[in-house]
Amino acid sequence: MLLVFTNKITPRLNFIFKHYFVRILNIPVSFTTKVEEFVAHNGPKITYAKNPLGTEFFIRSNDLLFEQGINDIDINVSKWDDVPCFFSTGETSTIPFDIFAAGFYLISRYEEYLPHVQDKHERFPATESIAFKNNFLEKPVVDIWAYKFLNLLKEKFPNYKYTKREFKLISTFDIDNAFAFKHKGLVRNFGGLIKDIANLRFLNIWARFRTILNFQKDPYDTYQKILDFKKNKNVETLIFILIGDYTTFDKNISSTNSKFISLIKSLGDYVKIGLHPSYFTLKNDEMLKKEKSRLENITNTPVLFSRQHYLRFTIPETFHNLIDLDIEEDHSMGYANNIGFRASTCTPFYFYDLDFEIQTPLKIYPFAFMDTTLNVHLKLDTKKSLNKILELKEEVKKVDGTFISLMHNEVLSETGNWRGWSNVYAEMIKD
Incomplete structure (x- = not known):
C-alpha cells in the first residue's frame, strides 16, 4: 500500500x-x-x-x-x-x-x-x-x-511488487437508424424517395425499391455481422438504442413497431443493451425517464448505461438526471467533431460533481473516436481513418488502458460512404 x-x-x-x-x-x-x-x-x-x-x-x-x-x-x-x-x-x-x-x-x-x-x-x-x-x-x-x-x-521503492493492468477493447454501436428503408411507413419512404430523386441518388432509389420489395436485405441490417465479429473475435460489445419519438434529429423507426421490438429483444440475447437518449432529453428529464422506461419494458431488464444522442450533454445537469434514474454508466465522454480523449484519460472514472464536491456513483466511459467524425466531419478515406484509429489504439495500449470505439450499425453496410469500413472495423478489433 x-x-x-x-x-x-x-x-x-x-x-x-x-x-x-x-x-x-x-x-x-x-x-x-x-x-x-x-x-x-x-x-x-x-x-x-x-x-x-x-x-x-x-x-x-x-x-x-x-x-x-x-x-x-x-x-x-x-x-x-x-x-x-x-x-x-x-x-x-x-x-x-x-x-x-x-x-x-x-x-x-x-x-x-x-x-x-x-x-x-x-x-x-x-x-x-x-x-x-x-x-x-x-x-x-x-x-x-x-x-x-x-x-x-x-x-x-524497487522492492514493492507492482501489478500491471491489462489493455481492454470495448466496441460500442449506436442504433440511430435501425433500418435504411424498411419499416418506416409509406410517408417516410415517399419523402425519402423524393429526396433521392432531387439529389440524383439513383443507386439509393434502386436499393430502396429492392429492399421494400424484399429482393435484398436492408443495408442497415448489419446486426448479424456485429454479432459474428463479437463471437469470432471475442470482443466486448455494447449497443445503444435510440427509442425516442420521431423528430428532426431523432429518426429511428417507431418504438411500437413489432419488427423493431423483435430486433431489440434478439440483440439483448447476445449483447448488453443501453439507452441512447434522444436529442431533446437534454432539457427534458421527464422525456428521458419515459424513454428509459420504454426500453426496459421491451428488454424486461433494468437499463443501467446510456449514451446521449448527438453526444448532447451538459455538465453537471445531464449527469444529475442520469443518476436520478439509477443509470450506472455513461458513455458520452467524447467529441462529435474531433477524435481523442475529452477527459484526457483512457480509464473509466467516476463523475466528480463540482457543485456538491462529491464523487458520484455514475461511472464515465470515455471513447476514443466516433466513425462519423472520421468519415463525415474530417472527410478521411478508409485508409487514413484506419491509420488514425490504430494510432489512438496504440496510445491506449502503451498505458494498458481501455480503448472504446463508437460506431453505428450502418458502418458495416458497405454502402455509400461506408464502403470499405467493414475492413476498418475488422482491423481495429484484430488482436
Missing part, C-alpha cells in the same frame, strides 16, 4: 489519487495527516504538500485540490520531458508539475463549468478545450503521466 502525507484530506484529493493509483496503477492508497505515522510506514510513500518533510518522494501541491467551487484558473502548458503538463512546481518537487491537480482539472471537466461558447447543438466544443488548444487531445495524458510517475516510484 502507498501512503500519502498531506496537510488536509479533501474529497477532491481522495478522488484523483484513487483514479491514479487504484484505477490506473493498481496500487492501494491511503492518506495521513500525521507525520509520525508517515515516518513509521515501511512501504512506498509520498508527500503531497507545500513543503517536504525531508528527502522523501515529494510533490509540491497546487491549491486546486484544497479549494471548493469553480474559479477562473490561468493554465500555462509546459513539458515534462516530451509530454504536455501544467500547474508547474518548484525545484524541490520530484516532478516538475502537480500531476494530481492537473489530472483533477481534466477529469472533473472543470473547464466545462466555466463560461464557454457552445456549438449549434449546445455542446461544449473540442476547440474550447485546453487539450485541443495545446495539441494533446489525441493523447491520454493523465494515463501517460501516471506511467511516468510509476517509473519514478519503482526507482524509489
Whole structure:
C-alpha cells in the first residue's frame, strides 16, 4: 500500500489519487495527516504538500485540490520531458508539475463549468478545450503521466511488487437508424424517395425499391455481422438504442413497431443493451425517464448505461438526471467533431460533481473516436481513418488502458460512404 502525507484530506484529493493509483496503477492508497505515522510506514510513500518533510518522494501541491467551487484558473502548458503538463512546481518537487491537480482539472471537466461558447447543438466544443488548444487531445495524458510517475516510484521503492493492468477493447454501436428503408411507413419512404430523386441518388432509389420489395436485405441490417465479429473475435460489445419519438434529429423507426421490438429483444440475447437518449432529453428529464422506461419494458431488464444522442450533454445537469434514474454508466465522454480523449484519460472514472464536491456513483466511459467524425466531419478515406484509429489504439495500449470505439450499425453496410469500413472495423478489433 502507498501512503500519502498531506496537510488536509479533501474529497477532491481522495478522488484523483484513487483514479491514479487504484484505477490506473493498481496500487492501494491511503492518506495521513500525521507525520509520525508517515515516518513509521515501511512501504512506498509520498508527500503531497507545500513543503517536504525531508528527502522523501515529494510533490509540491497546487491549491486546486484544497479549494471548493469553480474559479477562473490561468493554465500555462509546459513539458515534462516530451509530454504536455501544467500547474508547474518548484525545484524541490520530484516532478516538475502537480500531476494530481492537473489530472483533477481534466477529469472533473472543470473547464466545462466555466463560461464557454457552445456549438449549434449546445455542446461544449473540442476547440474550447485546453487539450485541443495545446495539441494533446489525441493523447491520454493523465494515463501517460501516471506511467511516468510509476517509473519514478519503482526507482524509489524497487522492492514493492507492482501489478500491471491489462489493455481492454470495448466496441460500442449506436442504433440511430435501425433500418435504411424498411419499416418506416409509406410517408417516410415517399419523402425519402423524393429526396433521392432531387439529389440524383439513383443507386439509393434502386436499393430502396429492392429492399421494400424484399429482393435484398436492408443495408442497415448489419446486426448479424456485429454479432459474428463479437463471437469470432471475442470482443466486448455494447449497443445503444435510440427509442425516442420521431423528430428532426431523432429518426429511428417507431418504438411500437413489432419488427423493431423483435430486433431489440434478439440483440439483448447476445449483447448488453443501453439507452441512447434522444436529442431533446437534454432539457427534458421527464422525456428521458419515459424513454428509459420504454426500453426496459421491451428488454424486461433494468437499463443501467446510456449514451446521449448527438453526444448532447451538459455538465453537471445531464449527469444529475442520469443518476436520478439509477443509470450506472455513461458513455458520452467524447467529441462529435474531433477524435481523442475529452477527459484526457483512457480509464473509466467516476463523475466528480463540482457543485456538491462529491464523487458520484455514475461511472464515465470515455471513447476514443466516433466513425462519423472520421468519415463525415474530417472527410478521411478508409485508409487514413484506419491509420488514425490504430494510432489512438496504440496510445491506449502503451498505458494498458481501455480503448472504446463508437460506431453505428450502418458502418458495416458497405454502402455509400461506408464502403470499405467493414475492413476498418475488422482491423481495429484484430488482436
